[in-house]
Amino acid sequence: MVIRETSSIEYKELISPSFLKTVSAYANYGTGRILFGVNDEGAQVGVDDPIAASLRIENMINDSLDPVPRYTIDADPSTGVVTLTVYEGQDKPYRSKGKAYRRNDSATIEVDRLEYGRLVLEGSNLSYDRLTSAQQDLTFDLLQQKMIEGVGIDALSPDILRTLGLLGRDGYTNAAAILADHNDFPGIDMVRFGDTEDIMRDRETVTGVSALEQMDRALAVYDRYYAYEKIEGTQRRRLERIPAEAFREAMANALVHRTWDVRAHVQVAMYDSRVVITSPGSLPPGLDTEQYLYGQISVLRNPVLAEVFLKLDYIERFGTGIARIRRAYQGSLSQPTFDVRGEVVTVTLPVVDAFEGTEAERRVAMALRSGRVLSRAALEGETGLSRAQTLAALEALLEKRLLVKLGDGRSTRYARA
Structure with a gap:
């Protein structure tokens, strides 16, 4: 069976610099593999001299990626396929020729300015709500009222704002603005x-x-x-x-x-x-x-x-x-x-006990209430449905993710998700 390219698998029949973009994408957004010597249809065609190809791939990554992510290279002389596994890293953004990339299904695309900024924050172990806000003329009447009622403070002092992470060295943070009485954020x-x-x-x-x-x-x-x-x-x-x-x-x-x-x-x-x-x-x-x-x-x-x-x-x-x-x-x-x-x-x-489905689906779902786990045969007995009706109802409920299937063959049982 041919496995198509996905967000975490890419095929390269030949070694060309374009694979470096995908290295950036995997290092930034999630571990993935690049298989060299495999064509777009997933057929193994091999590369000449897999050992030499591995060295070339290694040199290209080390020379082109900044910073260099963690990766492994596995060469299979019997098939001529070289597998490059790139691991998601912590020192984001990982750039190829100064640009950062991500996977979009089976394609590799450059990130936009917003995503690039998020990568910078993640690589710095920062979150957006910790950054200094562009808004500094803020009031906190509602927050103070709720803190007085819920936490028992006397007033929302600068020290408490600092303790909450709402006031930093350079002023109010984005979290403070989000919690302020008036701000420029969506709702x-x-x-x-x-x-x-x-x-x-x-x-x-x-x-x-x-x-x-x-x-x-x-x-x-x-x-x-x-x-x-x-x-x-x-x-x-x-x-x-x-x-x-x-x-x-x-x-x-x-x-x-x-x-x-x-x-x-x-x-x-x-x-x-x-x-x-x-x-x-x-x-x-x-x-x-x-x-x-x-x-x-x-x-x-x-x-x-x-x-x-x-x-x-x-x-x-x-x-x-x-x-x-x-x-x-x-x-x-x-x-x-x-x-x-x-x-x-x-x-x-x-709405509680609202149910969209056939009468057969409703009967099967009702039979599996309260944590019960039943076989298909047991469900037939409880619902009065035929074997075909029960199987059709089970298939529909599984597709709707209302049920889970446990076991295989004769030991198969069903339960509420």
Whole structure:
């Protein structure tokens, strides 16, 4: 089977200087391999004298890359294929002829000024929110009020601002500006849709104000549409169509982990059956999709901002946001979904027990509630579906990532994701 070129694999039939751009891309954005002596179709054609070719590749990297990344070269005399593995480094940006590159699927392209600046920050072990802000005429009335109420300070003094990382040697940081009462940063755009996206029943855009106010305004809109009170006897009970804990965590994560150097709002799309929160910026460097979805690893894009949100109890602990959102839906037929694609991260929070699918899919999903793990045969017995109907429902639910498949062959079992 031919493996096509990907973001982490590139084929080169011949050795030419163009491969140096890909070396820069892998060193900057993630470990990858370049296979010399393999054509564009993935067929091994070999190079003349693989040992001499290896030496040539080594010399070209050492002469052209600044700084020189860590790499290994493996020559296979039997096939004539030379494999160059380039490892992601810490001394970013890695430049080829003064330019830095990244992979875009199977292509290598030069980074723009914004991405180059981020590489410089990462290589210096700095974050955007720690940099000195261009805005220095800032006030912090809301932050001070919340710190007095939540932390118990008497006033937001310069010493406390320094301790929080909001005041540096050269003035207020970007984190301070993001938390200031008024600023030039983007905000959140909340839209309540009707039956279709052509019908907008309500819209509220919050921008140029503290991220704390953005958070509070989003929570107020949530309460307006997805929480209500019901009187039962002599008691008043709060009911939530979407778990408040899940919305709060997803919204806080969207603000804390977004890229603030991009002029785009956090998008909050509200429907009768779900809320979709889209945050600008892909995952932070050092965090892959699997770690984001299932791990406890916390890589903070904006550590100063995150620390303030933590102190004010907007978030509970670093690295537990996805787990808390999932936990809020425990026992519910509907489950949240998470999508990392391109330069955005999207979290979809469905209304509790809302379900979009066929009746067969609904029966199978119901049978697997509360942590149950069942075989296909057991599901047939519980749902009353035929073998073909059960298999079709399982396939659809797996594709929607609502189920996971455990084991193989006769030992295959299914569980809720």
